[in-house]
Amino acid sequence: MAAASNWELTxxxxxQERGLRHGFLPELLATAGRWKTFSAGVLIVxxxxxxAVAAPVLAPFDPxxxxxxxxxxxxxxxxxxxxxxxxxxxxxxxxxxxRVSFTIALVAVAIATAAGVPIGLIVGYxxxxxxxxxxxxxxxxxxxxxxxxxxxxxxxxxxxxTGAIVAIGLVAIPEFAxxxxxxxxxxxxxxxxxxxxxxxxxxxxxxFRQILPNTLGAILVLISxxxxxxILNETALSFLGLGAQPPTPSWGADxxxxxxxxxxxxxxxxxxxxAIFFLVLGLNLAxxxxxxxxxxxxxxx
Amino acid sequence: MTRYVLSRLLQxxxxxxxxxxxxxxxxxxxxxxxxxxxxxxxxxxxxLAAVRExxxxxxxxxxxxxxxxxxxxxxxxxxxxxxxxxxxELIGRALPITLYLSGLALLLAVAISIPAGTIAALKRNTxxxxxxxxxxxxxxxxxxxxxxxxxxxxxGVRLQWVPLEGYVAPTADLSAxxxxxALPAFTLGVFLSGPLTRYLRSSVLExxxxxxxxxxxxxxxxxxxxxxxxxxxxxxxxxxxxxxxQVGYLLGGAVVIENVFALPGIGDLAVSAIxxxxxxxxxxVVLVVAAGVVAANVLVDVLYAALDPRIRLDRGSG
Numbered sequence: 001m002a003a004a005s006n007w008e009l010t011x012x013x014x015x016q017e018r019g020l021r022h023g024f025l026p027e028l029l030a031t032a033g034r035w036k037t038f039s040a041g042v043l044i045v046x047x048x049x050x051x052a053v054a055a056p057v058l059a060p061f062d063p064x065x066x067x068x069x070x071x072x073x074x075x076x077x078x079x080x081x082x083x084x085x086x087x088x089x090x091x092x093x094x095x096x097x098x099r100v101s102f103t104i105a106l107v108a109v110a111i112a113t114a115a116g117v118p119i120g121l122i123v124g125y126x127x128x129x130x131x132x133x134x135x136x137x138x139x140x141x142x143x144x145x146x147x148x149x150x151x152x153x154x155x156x157x158x159x160x161x162t163g164a165i166v167a168i169g170l171v172a173i174p175e176f177a178x179x180x181x182x183x184x185x186x187x188x189x190x191x192x193x194x195x196x197x198x199x200x201x202x203x204x205x206x207x208f209r210q211i212l213p214n215t216l217g218a219i220l221v222l223i224s225x226x227x228x229x230x231i232l233n234e235t236a237l238s239f240l241g242l243g244a245q246p247p248t249p250s251w252g253a254d255x256x257x258x259x260x261x262x263x264x265x266x267x268x269x270x271x272x273x274x275a276i277f278f279l280v281l282g283l284n285l286a287x288x289x290x291x292x293x294x295x296x297x298x299x300x301x
Numbered sequence: 302m303t304r305y306v307l308s309r310l311l312q313x314x315x316x317x318x319x320x321x322x323x324x325x326x327x328x329x330x331x332x333x334x335x336x337x338x339x340x341x342x343x344x345x346x347x348x349l350a351a352v353r354e355x356x357x358x359x360x361x362x363x364x365x366x367x368x369x370x371x372x373x374x375x376x377x378x379x380x381x382x383x384x385x386x387x388x389x390e391l392i393g394r395a396l397p398i399t400l401y402l403s404g405l406a407l408l409l410a411v412a413i414s415i416p417a418g419t420i421a422a423l424k425r426n427t428x429x430x431x432x433x434x435x436x437x438x439x440x441x442x443x444x445x446x447x448x449x450x451x452x453x454x455x456x457g458v459r460l461q462w463v464p465l466e467g468y469v470a471p472t473a474d475l476s477a478x479x480x481x482x483a484l485p486a487f488t489l490g491v492f493l494s495g496p497l498t499r500y501l502r503s504s505v506l507e508x509x510x511x512x513x514x515x516x517x518x519x520x521x522x523x524x525x526x527x528x529x530x531x532x533x534x535x536x537x538x539x540x541x542x543x544x545x546x547q548v549g550y551l552l553g554g555a556v557v558i559e560n561v562f563a564l565p566g567i568g569d570l571a572v573s574a575i576x577x578x579x580x581x582x583x584x585x586v587v588l589v590v591a592a593g594v595v596a597a598n599v600l601v602d603v604l605y606a607a608l609d610p611r612i613r614l615d616r617g618s619g
Contacts (some may be wrong), residue, residue, distance in 0.1 A: 012519075029395050042485060050599070057516070060441065096459045110602060136315060136316065136319060137319060138315050138378070140316050140319035140320050140467070141323070141593075141596075143316065143320055143549060143591040143592075143594040143595045143598075144320075144549070144587065144590070144591045144594075145549045145550070145552045145553030145556065145590060145591075146549075146553050147553045147554075147557060148552070148553060148556060148569075148571060148586065148587050148590055148591075149587070151556075151571050151575055151583065151587075152327050152328075152583055152584075152587050153327065154575060155328070155331050155578075155580060155583055156327060156330045156332070179397050179524075180476065187308065196578075214473060220454075228442070232444055235444055236445075236446060236557050236565065239557070239560075239578070240560055240572050241555065241572075242572075242575065255446065255450065255462075258450075259561075261448055262450065262453065262454055262458060262495035265459055266454050266458075269447070269450045269451070269454070270451070273447030273448075273450070273451070275446060276444045277442060277443050277444060280442040280443075280444070281438065281439070284438060284441060284442050286439070288438075294484055
């Protein structure tokens with residue numbers, strides 16, 4: 001894997017060459033073409049971030065306030081996505097649900113990154129028995145289906161939002177450690193590492209100051225895909241009744257409530273699910289696009 | 302070959318040990334006194350002490366782990382707190398349903414991803430490739446439980462082609478059984494076909510530029526034979542390993558899908574167990590499933606070695 005700074009350099013050089021040969025506009029289009037998966041993903045995710053930040057402005061109704069005059073109304077101009085079994089505006093709930101999903105995913109990914117990445121980097125650098133022990137442990141953790149392991153952890157933490165955050169963060173640690181380890185193993189044989197070691201840098205300094213910046217590309221991809229993973233698992237747990245609890249506006253829990261009225265009010269199930277789908281799609285596109293950009297070899301395929 | 306199989310089986314043992322330790326550790330961390338759960342609120346201190354002794358809770362943790370492991374190895378997974386039935390029996394009843402669902406889903410995912418991945422690779426950068434790449438993206442982005450609900454609405458509520466939910470055993474009525482399983486298996490299969498398609502696509506791409514493919518073409522083989530005999534056969538080997546790695550993914554997906562379709566499999570067992578704080582059941586389900594995943598991975602490796610002489614000659618002697 002090429003070092004990030006190296007990659008930036010060749011990229012800008014190539015861009016200059018091409019710019020000289022073909023002019024500004026073709027170059028701009030070519031760049032946009034190369035970036036389109038990533039840009040499409042960032043655009044989608046950006047819209048959701050906007051919804052989360054501006055939720056009180058965007059949502060026309062109080063997401064938690066029942067309106068018994070307007071039970072299970074189909075989508076209309078007043079209620080864009082219709083209303084639910086308690087007369088609450090589904091559009092407002094989906095918008096506010098963005099906040100809940102983002103909060104859970106952010107904290108869970110932060111837990112997985114803070115624990116998994118240093119573990120992976122350190123054992124990848126050290127090699128030998130620490131690497132073997134952690135490797136076996138990661139193997140063992142991978143044998144547990146994510147949702148089942150999360151359920152077992154929820155037995156310890158108790159069912160609810162906090163429990164779901166901890167469970168999703170913990171089950172993601174092995175994957176984060178594995179990827180960080182692989183990035184480290186690919187990086188540590190480079191000459192600059194040898195130079196740093198010869199120059200008398202401490203192992204901690206080499207790992208975190210010299211090598212870590214060069215594995216940032218891989219780690220960013222990991223975080224982006226980890227976010228998608230966290231959203232899918234959070235909504236699944238909430239759907240099973242083990243995560244966010246009513247009346248909190250939550251995509252997963254709202255879907256579970258909507259399922260009871262599938263015949264009379266299918267829009268109750270449709271819209272929260274669409275929100276999950278588009279956000280996860282956006283995160284996957286961004287992560288995948290980023291990976292292709294960071295590794296030109298994959299692009300040519 | 303025997304030597305390779307044996308060494309691969311032995312490698313599974315420490316992983317299984319770690320798994321059992323993790324499962325035991327998680328359940329030991331659960332706050333609250335299991336004796337209290339057994340007896341309920343009005344328990345006297347004497348009764349509590351007696352139950353603790355009977356359950357072995359007065360012993361230190363390593364001793365409890367050893368005792369528990371001994372019981373597990375003889376097939377005793379404890380007793381459900383709620384139904385008072387042996388956990389092994391509950392799992393024995395639920396597991397075939399989950400395996401039935403997962404098996405159908407796996408078949409479907411393979412049936413979709415082999416042609417899709419091959420075509421996407423051979424017709425690279427055409428609309429067909431784009432279509433299958435889009436399919437793969439949708440497959441990994443769509444939440445399974447939502448897709449399931451939408452399919453129930455379309456095929457169950459609107460078109461009324463399939464029953465809404467419920468389980469019919471294949472031994473009771475095969476055609477009715479397959480009809481009830483069609484939507485759950487499809488949902489789970491779509492979920493799985495995404496990553497499999499993408500994996501096979503890149504595997505075929507890698508193989509198709511190798512020298513032996515060029516040689517096959519150069520000696521005048523028909524394109525059909527080049528693809529079928531040389532490219533696909535070689536590409537399918539890593540694909541099989543990938544299938545093995547998906548077993549955990551599949552069983553995890555089944556947990557949620559079973560809930561949507563009210564299928565009484567192990568997912569259903571685990572979800573209702575956590576609602577009832579029935580920890581022996583959770584412990585048993587998680588342990589059995591994880592051990593199953595390890596077994597599946599070992600099986601796939603052995604299968605891979607049987608199909609590819611390079612592996613067993615290379616690693617079997619070491």
